Amino acid sequence: MPESTIPALLGRYRPQHVIGRGGEASIFKATDELLGREVAIKLYRSGGEEEMAQYRTEQAALARLSHxxxxxxIDAGIDYTAPKDPRPFLIMELVSGTDLAATLAQRELTVEEIAEVAYDISEALEYVHANGVVHRDIKPSNIMLVSYGTTTFRARARLTDFGIASGIRNAPATPEDGKTTGTAAYLSPEQALRRPATPASDIYSLGLVLLECFTRSVAYPGDAVESAMARLDHEPPVPGDLPGEWTRILHAMTASDPAARPTAKQLTPAFREAVIAAAGLQPKA
Structure with a gap:
């Protein structure tokens, strides 16, 4: 269908073409015809009960976050083009870059790049957790490396996809309806046991992501059950010869006991120092 004939959502956001697909939604590059800028549309594949719940969860989480x-x-709504099959959608900021999963598949990251990713995402999680939200699905494909098109500024890591986020204050005290939330390879032990996720769960998942950045291999491969249960049997294999404090930090982040893991607030300054160390610079007095 020619772009000009595609209905504009909310009378202003006109989809152009698909730029990404996930389990529950497709991402379109689109034009905001009112402001004359490009945006991204996350369009859910159906308006069923489960999809609507995920849509409302992500909308509520993102509406309270600005970082x-x-x-x-940017905006949200429901597409009633097909009245019997309404589709919820989110209008998102369009960023230029690639996700961490695709980058790791293409090349090895430098220690400095890993430290920069760690710092950026830890800082974002510090803010997210302070605002009462747990992401619950930290993984390489949910981390965008955003390029600003200049040689002056490095690519920045930014967190995406709050589709299964939850509120800290409203976290259930019992297992979540028998469901395991998150992506199997990056689950925390408590998520694998179907217990409520907490900020410490995000820290564990980020630890696995950073470990993968160093090793370029998934710590807990296999199918969903095999991967989820493996972490209950043994802690991830963290190499003992990583530079600087990385071995100690990754062991702490992936501790089986959530209470033993550092918080994002504690990690952010440590990762800032790691960036400085990797760049061969000294902190300013």
């Missing part, structure tokens, strides 16, 4: 380390929500 440079998070891909921002």
């Amino acid at each position: 440079h380390g998070i891909v921002s929500l």
Whole structure:
């Protein structure tokens, strides 16, 4: 269908073409015809009960968050083009870059790049957790490396996809309806046991992501059950010869006991120092 004939959502956001697909939604590059800028549309594949719940969860989480380390929500609505099959959608900031999963598949990251990713995402999580939200699905494909098109500024890591986020204050005290939330390879032990996720769960998942950045291999591969249960049997294999404090930090982040893991607030300054160390610079007095 020619672009000009595609209905504009909310009378202003006209989809152009698909730029990404996920389990529940497709991402379109689109034009905001009112402001003359490009945006991204996350269009859910159906308006069923489960999809609507996920849509409302992500909308509510993003509506309360505004941070440079998070891909921002601009607008939201429901597409009634097909009245019997309404489709919820989110209008998101369009960012230029690639996700961490695709980057790791293409090349090895330098220690400095890993430290920069760690710092950016830890800073974002510090803000997210302070605002009462747990992401619950930290993984390489949910981390965008955003390019600003200049040689002056490095690519910045930004957190995406709050589709299964939850509120800290409203976290259930019992297992979540028998469901395991998150992506199997990056689950925390408590998520694998179907217990409520907490900020410490995000820290564990980020630890696995950073470990993968160093090793370029998934710590807990296999199918969903095999991967989820493996972490209950043994802690991830963290190499003992990583530079600087990385071995100690990754062991702490992936501790089986959530209470033993550092918080994002504690990690952010440590990762800032790691960036400085990797760049061969000294902190300013």
